[in-house]
Structure formats: C-alpha cells, structure tokens
Amino acid sequence: MPVSPPSPSSPSPSPSSSGFPPASRDRIAAELRAAGCVFAEDEADLVLAAARTPAEAAALVGRRVTGLPLELVLGWAGFAGLRIAVAPGVFIPRRRTEHLVAEALAQAPGAAVVVDLCCGSGAVGAALAAALDGPEVHAADIDPAAVRCAEGNLAAVGGRVHQGDLFAALPGSLRGRVDILAANVPYVPTGEVALLPAEARDHEPTAALDGGADGLDVLRRVAAEASQWLAPGGCLLAETSERQAPAAVDAFTRAGLTTRLAVSEELYAHVVIGVG
CATH class of the missing domain: 3.40.50.150 (Vaccinia Virus protein VP39)
Incomplete structure (x- = not known):
C-alpha cells in the first residue's frame, strides 16, 4: 500500500457557492495550515462545500486539526474521477x-x-x-x-x-x-x-x-x-x-x-x- 498521506484529488468547489463569505476560506485555510495541512487552501474549499452552516464548518475543521484524515472528515475520497465513500478503520484510496x-x-x-x-x-x-x-x-x-x-x-x-x-x-x-x-x-x-x-x-x-x-x-x-x-x-x-x-x-x-x-x-x- 502507499505510505504517504493522500492529498485532495477532486476539483475544489468555489467557496462562494456554499454561501460563505470569501473571508471564511482564508480563515479556515490559515487554521488548517497552522495545524500542518500541506494543501490548506484546497482543504478549506472542500470543507466549505461540505458544510451547511458556519458551525458545521467549524466542527469539520476541528476534526481535521486533531489529525483525522481529510477523507474521513468529509466521508469520501476522490479516486479516478469518482467519489468513493470511506469509513473509519478502512484503508483510504491513494x-x-x-x-x-x-x-x-x-x-x-x-x-x-x-x-x-x-x-x-x-x-x-x-x-x-x-x-x-x-x-x-x-x-x-x-x-x-x-x-x-x-x-x-x-x-x-x-x-x-x-x-x-x-x-x-x-x-x-x-x-x-x-x-x-x-x-x-x-x-x-x-x-x-x-x-x-x-x-x-x-x-x-x-x-x-x-x-x-x-x-x-x-x-x-x-x-x-x-x-x-x-x-x-x-x-x-x-x-x-x-x-x-x-x-x-x-x-x-x-x-x-x-x-x-x-x-x-x-x-x-x-x-x-x-x-x-
């Protein structure tokens, strides 16, 4: 199996499409970057696309900064153009x-x-x-x-x-x-x-x-x-x-x-x- 952590592999949606102000992306990206997330901007876009409210976005970010893989935070992994559902305790496709x-x-x-x-x-x-x-x-x-x-x-x-x-x-x-x-x-x-x-x-x-x-x-x-x-x-x-x-x-x-x-x-x- 691959030994490096996966990175976001699906196109990142525009944060404005989720109804969040542009500043939300910058704030979330900064928080993710501070936690060591290499692809902080891409991850911020994915979090904003998945969240329906600011509180939900904050909860997703909170799970991510504790070290939970992004795919488990979102519930899916991008793979070969598909969204593959993932679950805790299951290998995440690379x-x-x-x-x-x-x-x-x-x-x-x-x-x-x-x-x-x-x-x-x-x-x-x-x-x-x-x-x-x-x-x-x-x-x-x-x-x-x-x-x-x-x-x-x-x-x-x-x-x-x-x-x-x-x-x-x-x-x-x-x-x-x-x-x-x-x-x-x-x-x-x-x-x-x-x-x-x-x-x-x-x-x-x-x-x-x-x-x-x-x-x-x-x-x-x-x-x-x-x-x-x-x-x-x-x-x-x-x-x-x-x-x-x-x-x-x-x-x-x-x-x-x-x-x-x-x-x-x-x-x-x-x-x-x-x-x-």
Missing part, C-alpha cells in the same frame, strides 16, 4: 493507485470479469466498473469494516463483495474466468509501519498496511495462486514500491506469469503486471 487502474484498462480493455482483491473501500473495483462495459465485478477483503464499505461503493454496479482471506473469499465459479485481477496488497515492511505518517498509522488498519518482513508476503501469496483464477490472457496487477519492484517482478515470474513493471513518474507509482 491517487497513485489510479495508475494500477489505468494499466489494468490498457491491458484488458474488454474485460468482462473483474476482481478487486484486498479491496478496502472497493475503489479499484468501482473505477474499473465505471470504465468498462458492464463487467461482472467481485471484491474481497479480510476486514468486515472494509467489506461493508465496499458493498456501498459497488452496489450501483452490481458488484459482489466477499469477506475472507484472499482467494478463499471468492466463489469457486470464478476460477479460470477472471480477466482483471487487481490486488492492491499491503506492502509496507513490518519494521517500517511505525514510521508511516500518523494519518495512516493511527487511522487505518495494520492489516491493510503491513506486508510482512520485506513487505511482499501477501504479494507472493497472491502471485502463487493467481494463474488458477485468471482467464486465458487475463492479468494480475499489484502495486509495490520502487525498492521492492525487482523482487515483486521475480515473484510474478516464478508463478509462471509473463511479467512487466509499469512506472508512473508523475504519481510515483510502481505496478507489477502479470499475464496468464
């Missing part, structure tokens, strides 16, 4: 993971069956469903809170969400049928979890961050079983870090997948792609 979505669509533009493994909020599955032509969408996570959140985000596209440990959560009928298997697995080495920004460390489940001793335990498990689930020509995609990328590519290759690494310099994102 902008860099949009690179995984783009690579999946480039690899399998006609995908009919999509699986979002380690789905968290279901953001990847929702983004793929929005871009494809009515795919069958499944998502899975070991965390009940994530499953509930993903169910809400995937309901509109008829997505089915399953609870369990990786492939054990999926219905057996999916074996050999999956065109896109997106696995945004946890990949922070255990010893580095404590070094994560407080927004991630204090507000997201450790299971969504901790990838084992070298950060690749879950990725290796997914790679080892993926070929049993992929349709002919289907693809597995997993996000990793620059440092881990060579070992991640090796894990995919050892699993019998035709493997390549796709890098986005803009998003500082590294995605390993394996084709069955």
Whole structure:
C-alpha cells in the first residue's frame, strides 16, 4: 500500500457557492495550515462545500486539526474521477493507485470479469466498473469494516463483495474466468509501519498496511495462486514500491506469469503486471 498521506484529488468547489463569505476560506485555510495541512487552501474549499452552516464548518475543521484524515472528515475520497465513500478503520484510496487502474484498462480493455482483491473501500473495483462495459465485478477483503464499505461503493454496479482471506473469499465459479485481477496488497515492511505518517498509522488498519518482513508476503501469496483464477490472457496487477519492484517482478515470474513493471513518474507509482 502507499505510505504517504493522500492529498485532495477532486476539483475544489468555489467557496462562494456554499454561501460563505470569501473571508471564511482564508480563515479556515490559515487554521488548517497552522495545524500542518500541506494543501490548506484546497482543504478549506472542500470543507466549505461540505458544510451547511458556519458551525458545521467549524466542527469539520476541528476534526481535521486533531489529525483525522481529510477523507474521513468529509466521508469520501476522490479516486479516478469518482467519489468513493470511506469509513473509519478502512484503508483510504491513494491517487497513485489510479495508475494500477489505468494499466489494468490498457491491458484488458474488454474485460468482462473483474476482481478487486484486498479491496478496502472497493475503489479499484468501482473505477474499473465505471470504465468498462458492464463487467461482472467481485471484491474481497479480510476486514468486515472494509467489506461493508465496499458493498456501498459497488452496489450501483452490481458488484459482489466477499469477506475472507484472499482467494478463499471468492466463489469457486470464478476460477479460470477472471480477466482483471487487481490486488492492491499491503506492502509496507513490518519494521517500517511505525514510521508511516500518523494519518495512516493511527487511522487505518495494520492489516491493510503491513506486508510482512520485506513487505511482499501477501504479494507472493497472491502471485502463487493467481494463474488458477485468471482467464486465458487475463492479468494480475499489484502495486509495490520502487525498492521492492525487482523482487515483486521475480515473484510474478516464478508463478509462471509473463511479467512487466509499469512506472508512473508523475504519481510515483510502481505496478507489477502479470499475464496468464
């Protein structure tokens, strides 16, 4: 999983559209900046758009300055042009993971069956469903809170969400049928979890961050079983870090997948792609 805190990724509405005087934006931005918010002006716009009254705006700002992630303050995260509902205790989608979505669509533009493994909020599955032509969408996570959140985000596209440990959560009928298997697995080495920004460390489940001793335990498990689930020509995609990328590519290759690494310099994102 990404290790840096997310930044606002949706267009910021004009504060005047919320009925607040322009001075409100400056005051809120100053308060947020003093609390250490890097994107204070953008966050002020989002707070003003979400609040109906000055008292509500003050309450939202109060929650933010205590260190609560902006997405949890607002109740949603911007991802691939969508508003993804988020909830306490659920991994918040990062902008860099949009690179995984783009690579999946480039690899399998006609995908009919999509699986979002380690789905968290279901953001990847929702983004793929929005871009494809009515795919069958499944998502899975070991965390009940994530499953509930993903169910809400995937309901509109008829997505089915399953609870369990990786492939054990999926219905057996999916074996050999999956065109896109997106696995945004946890990949922070255990010893580095404590070094994560407080927004991630204090507000997201450790299971969504901790990838084992070298950060690749879950990725290796997914790679080892993926070929049993992929349709002919289907693809597995997993996000990793620059440092881990060579070992991640090796894990995919050892699993019998035709493997390549796709890098986005803009998003500082590294995605390993394996084709069955």
